[in-house]
Amino acid sequence: MPHRFFQAQSTHVTQSPPDTQPGPDPTTQDPLLRASGICKRYGGVVALDHVDVTFFPGEVHALMGENGAGKSTLGKLIAGAVPATAGDIEVEGQLVRIANPTDAQRLGITIIFQELDLFPNLSVAENIAIRNLRFGESGLVRYKRMDEFALKALGRIGLDISPRTLVGDLPVAHQQMVAIARALSMDARLIVFDESTSALTDDAVDRLFEVIGQLRDEGVACVFVTHKMDEVFRLADRVTVLRDGRYVGTKRAAETDMAELVRMMIGHDVDTSKHSPSHATEQPMLRIAGLQTPALKDVSFDVHRGEVVGLAGLVGAGRGEIGRALFGLDPITGGSVELAGRQIGFGSPRQAMRAGVALLPRDRKTEGLMMQMSVRENTSLAVLPRISPAGWIGRGEEASRCDAVGQTTRLKAASPHIAVSSLSGGNQQKTLLGRWLLTDADLFFLDDPTRGVDIGAKEDIYKIIEELAQRGKAIIMVSSELPELIRCCDRIIVMNEGRSVADLKRSETNQEEILTYATAGPVVSA
């Protein structure tokens, strides 16, 4: 376990020199796109709150922020993938309307999605030319001309592959290049890269950055949505930071440093004075050493009875995957996991449940709740066999247990018989928490338990977690909100690209340190 107690590095060390020398200051030209007062609401949730941002031709502009800060939403909104709730967008001084991707493409704006929107069963050429497959007057597809068209686009980014290859047969990095070639063939003047490096190997990232540098030199505005610090300093001319859907500021990359950006991402107005009291004991409950799964490279940490351990890290760092491994959803390919002194490796959630593990999944709608079923039916689901002699549901027992746990979680529902889909996000989450509280597990893995939950429900959930700890349960909690982790957890494990890179005591750490570990480039083992 080489880097479990990795010493904090200076925030300046990880800054790599820029790949390409920035050209003349692009901001001296006329702006290509100016967005002002941009708002985006999803139901009651505000994703963007009056954001102003300007993009110039020939610049690489990074959009940064923590998970959920709204950076991806802003990128998609500019490219028409999501419509704005309010705000104005000007392209070259003209007020425009971007309601869908077609509008955006007509203006020369396109987006390279994280989940690429390519057609895997069509050829490279067909994918690149998909907007206009008719080459010629006959109405038939002219494959030769289409290939020429595709080769021209591929040539611009220096990708040497046959245009007849099926896109699904290409490695992800090449697929990404095909998506870029398609964007270029549409004469894009502004390309949004939405976390484009997350699925790429280091070599492929280098290649992508080269292409982006080249596009910048050709005068294309490249908007780069990311949360990785090293990429920002390698690539970007300017950086705009968002926090909680609000615009924080724009800096020239050459004139800022990692520490400043981290401060901008976190903000200074966070109240971390509230702490849940600690109930941690010395009795070990879970011991993970060198854990490997298809998604995890090297994870090691312990959890004791009565302890709340937080998992921090960026999206994709492997926080939730630890829960999947513990709960028998992902195979364990290396390392060891001990639960209460016994080596474990479950083949299914059923086995994990029997051994006393509970997993509150990250996405309650797709992984947790049966939306058409009632609140009570959802709550009792995991303990149903225990309260049903000979398979016949004991309705009295079901009602009393569910009502009791509903009181513990302060669940508010008009009736236990209404469909869970009609509840607010907070009460849906409490229903799901109630399901797992009823199982009386020893180890709770809570994957972002306050995601999409209102403030009041958040406080209730914190209280539930504290009560669990008080009763001697071991709790692992994933959260994208650092203040929340600092508030609830005794210790915080920081994950970075499938590895646990730091094990920090709450009393001895702060948000800056955690975020530094989480956003630093991949740590080389000592």
Added chain:
Amino acid sequence: MNKLLQVLAQRRDLTLTLIVLVALFITAVIISPGQRFPKEESLGFMTVTLPKGWPIFLTLENLTDILRTNAIIGVMALGMTLVILTAGIDLSVGSILLLASVVTGLVIRDTNAPWIAAVALGIFAGTVVGALNGALIAKLKVQPFIITLATMIGIRGLAKMFSNNKTVLLPNEEGTQGYAFIEIVASKWVTIGSFVVLAAVFALLLWGTVFGRYVRALGDNAKAADYAGLPTQRMLVAVYTLTGMLAGVAGVLSCALDENADSTQGVAAELDVIAVVVIGGTSLAGGRGSILGSVLGLLIIMILKNILGLNNIGSNEQQVIMAGVIILAVAAQMIQGSSLPAWLRIGPLKN
């Protein structure tokens, strides 16, 4: 009484189906042709004389006749309701019906075994095919549509191999096992009775047991069912096995009613069965539906077919009308309440 209202309030999704059924029934009585002669009918404890001109539809003889014929579809619809609740489909029920019918017919014709053994073997054959369906679907994780499409084709072929492609005629001289089988199994008491009993059993299974709750949970959200530790694979096997068993029962009933086993039995029956379940408000997306709904769906189709037949509307025209009814029924279920008065609202109960 309060409790009943409460239940009805929770089952608003069936209210519209019930209203359609009642309206259809009344319409049927009104448009039914009248009897040409007065007719005596025994109600068990008394005999009434129905006057000339009394609607044919509204006679005990007619109603029990159509119930008996439709019991076959009804029995299969019970299993199909479970399958569709899990977001699956079973296209093989018509072929299983034929296989069970042939097995039963052959045992009665060619052996001296008591007819009850033939019945048991017929049902057993259906159960085995159902278990095969379930095992393939659960283990191979192939869509149920494809697996049951394959067994639909294969099992019909197998049944025809068994019967040598000829109709298996049951011996019907008095004193033979065939005679006893037809007399007892094809009687209205047994056909209608077995449907009613099975419907009650499956309604209780779905409503009151852990298994029933799990079936709905699995269809509502299969991923979440896995995450909640439900034995999803075993459940799929069980659901398709039960459906095979019920198709076996339907095959035995068909054999008795037709007094033979013939390769035309159960052709396209799966489509009638699916139509009944869908009209009964069970969602093909899974998770929503009930046995009671399917029973109502069966009654709707049954009355509709009967009244069209009584009015001499040809079977081609019947099919066209039936298509309209299915589309209307599903369209009605799409209306998630917005434009309907509260007490008529379809779909799961909201606040």
